[in-house]
Amino acid sequence: MISTVLVANRGEIACRIFRTCRELGIGTVAVYSDADENALHARVADAAVRLPGATPAETYLRGDLIVKAAVAAGADAVHPGYGFLSENAGFARAVADAGLTWIGPPPEAIEAMASKTRAKELMGIAPLDQVTEADLPVLVKAAAGGGGRGMRVVRHLADLDAELAAARAEAASAFGDGEVFVEPYVENGRHVEVQILADTHGTVWALGTRDCSLQRRHQKVIEEAPAPGLTASLTEDLYEQAIRAARAVDYAGAGTVEFLVADGKAHFLEMNTRLQVEHPVTEAVCGVDLVALQLRVAEGHALETDPPRARGHAVEARLYAEDPANGWAPQTGRLHRLAVPDGIRLDTGYTDGDDIGVHYDPMLAKAVAHAPTRTEAIRLLAGALERAAVHGPLTNRDLLVRSLRHEEFTAGRMDTGFYDRHLPELTAPAPDPLAPLAAALADAHGRSRFGGWRNLPSQPQVKRYAMAGEEHEVRYRHTRTGLTADGVRVVHADARLVVLEADGVRRRYEVARYGDRVHVNATALTALPRFPDPTTQHAPGSLLAPMPGTVVRVAEGLTEGTAVQAGQPLLWLEAMKMEHKITAPVTGTLTTLHAVPGQQVTVGSLLAVVGET
Known part of the structure; x- marks a missing residue:
């Protein structure tokens, strides 16, 4: 024991x-x-x-x-x-x-399946050895590990060597193994997987399917169980292939067999010889604790002959500290508050007040909803995320809510190209127009010892906020009856709660302020000083670090005076185990180069300047 x-x-x-x-x-x-x-x-x-x-x-x-x-x-x-x-x-x-x-599984099973190349050989699939134009697009993939690291889509043959080098470097950094391979890339397929669990007595369970098609940078964002819209015959084929893969290596413990489903057929991708990030959706629908079952198998206990039956539907969303509209750039800083409404499961490694650093994956939490039907589970999760308090660095929370409510997802017609098609509309700013006023009124109450009223005619108070990339100016007045604002009735205002009525509709705004960062319900704002700080201004063409990290590479031959084209890669940052490409903002000449390999940089650090021609 x-x-x-x-x-x-x-x-x-x-x-x-x-x-x-x-x-x-x-x-x-x-x-x-x-x-x-x-x-x-x-x-x-x-x-x-x-x-x-x-x-x-x-x-x-x-x-x-x-x-x-x-x-x-x-x-x-x-x-x-x-x-x-x-x-x-x-x-x-x-x-x-x-x-x-x-x-976990026996070392021999890990050895056979942890290398994607050997796993494909076991399933009778050969990777590409020589890539031609006819093979494009292709996928460069790390032989060890997963999570999208060491993975690149190549659409032009001229890019292959550079992408191979980048994938090897990223795989070596993440997994200690730089081996990569190349396989055909299937556009717009569905990523479907089967959860398996095997004991040491010959029993192998197929614990249902999961759909993990909504991905960014080859990392899953939203997962669900069971995978919607699969025919009975396709589901049976998925189960048979998954069990065959497990038996081929005498598997024991929890594992996942992943497939790309396209044109009604299942194409084997790989077998993950471990617990998956998305395992909670299977736990929810099957009523099991997969970690507890892993422990039982490791102690030598036998599984029941038949797996438990699935009940209802579960959906999981991964909450990341990142900016989806800016190349999914990871964000760092203090997580002041993370709280979700009752009724959903939240798996997290953070509590209020923890710092999000630069060294590891930017995932903050996984939110999971389980309900009798898919429609109900999606609605429950979207509503809970919308009402969640996520105070701190920028996150993908709004993207998750919009994704869950997108007609393509609700209809079950999503595929791995979902974000390629819909990212602009899913990240278009849609802040609450009254959020700046609520922030200003809460701030006025919180900073005023006596409520702010003076027995003199009062000029409007003015506050400025940055919201969704734009500056907003707010005007309000202190009167004998309290705080007032043109066109809006202030029903209640204190440092944490503001109630406003506009066009006959009354709404509540919960306000929290941390330094110059203000959270009003789900809207984040930055309080601006009365006068801009001239030291924060940069010359046109400046390349600023979008995240804290390490400069890992500078483009070969790049020196001050080099002519560059708009969009040309100039240098690469490594942050949170991923490489991030920094490109020239305009066509011109590199006039200044501050970045050097190995240099640690913070958000906003000046890396280089390109003078426009």
């Missing part, structure tokens, strides 16, 4: 595994990097062991240090979570060699 589990991971998945362990009376051990010293997963575990360093290569990818931590803390089992070393056969063997229980 397992008594204490070390989770070789961080953040949301570590917290989620700890929750099940506590429910089963199992002790917990966390590992944490220097960047995660105060992270939630390190705080909630029974014991925590430091991994010196900040980058994944120094910490969560150091299997030797993690095994030593498990032994030192008295753990008798290791759960890898997802990502990092979860699909590393060498790490699984090291855990077993140390006399610890590995909560």
